[in-house]
Amino acid sequence: TVGCKEHRELAREAVRKSLVLLKNGTKIDKPFMPLDRMAERILVVGTHAHDLGNQCGGWTKTKSGQSGGITIGTTLLDAIKAAVGDKTQVIYEKTPSNETLASGEGFSYAIVAVGEPPYAEMKGDNSELTIPLNGSDIVTVVAEKIPTLLILFSGRPMVLEPPVLEKSEALVAAWFPGTEGQGIADVIFGDYDFVGKLPVSWFKHVEQLPLNADAKLYDPLFPLGFGLTSNSGLTSPV
Helix, strand or coil, X not given: CCCCHHHHHXXXXXXXXXXXEXXXXXXXXXXXXXXXXXXXXXXXXXXXXXCXXXXXXXXXCCCCCCCCCCCCCECHHHHHHHHCCCCCEEEEECCCCHHHHHCHHHCCEEEEEEECCCCCHHHHXXXXXXXXXXXXXXXXXXXXXXXXXXXXXXXXXXXXXXXXXXXXXXXEECCCCCCECHHHHHHXXXXXXXXXXXXXXXXXXXXXXXXXXCCCCCCCCECCCCCECCCCCCCCCC
């Protein structure tokens, strides 16, 4: 039967192996990942934290996909709740409120899940490639108050504006992972390490496109094949 337990376990494994860790803290001796699953309070925010449609992307139940509860699966938020300790309090807000941000010191860390809405073909045409749906603003305001892991959902590299990359303690490219959000939780909490590598060069700005690894002036934000592990002793090439 399509969608049986064995199929979902395979999909979960595929998620684990496709994640690419692009940044892990700012000091080599103090990596941000893996996250502490026994932390007292965790803030989870963003347009993609609790939305299966956004998590799946296009070419799913419909050609271009759509946001919302389009199918059966586990959102990132539900996966986080299942993975953390019994005494850990998980607070979720799609858009962080001023009240929550004002109490930022009360959180051990934040997980911000933002990215592209579902699309396919022409619906995905975008000449700017910045994080849509106010994603950059959400990351920045949260990261100014709380140590933040940014999980970016997209079908391609996106422009990572300097405040987004600099203020985030860690950055994971999750692509459009599909229905099994537990695969993300498996890795960010350290049950498995990151093994994914970039299949394309990650550009700094759209004026660099097309960005080929054999170009004479090759100056990517993250090079083709880049990908950290939680224990690599590296933070980021930038």
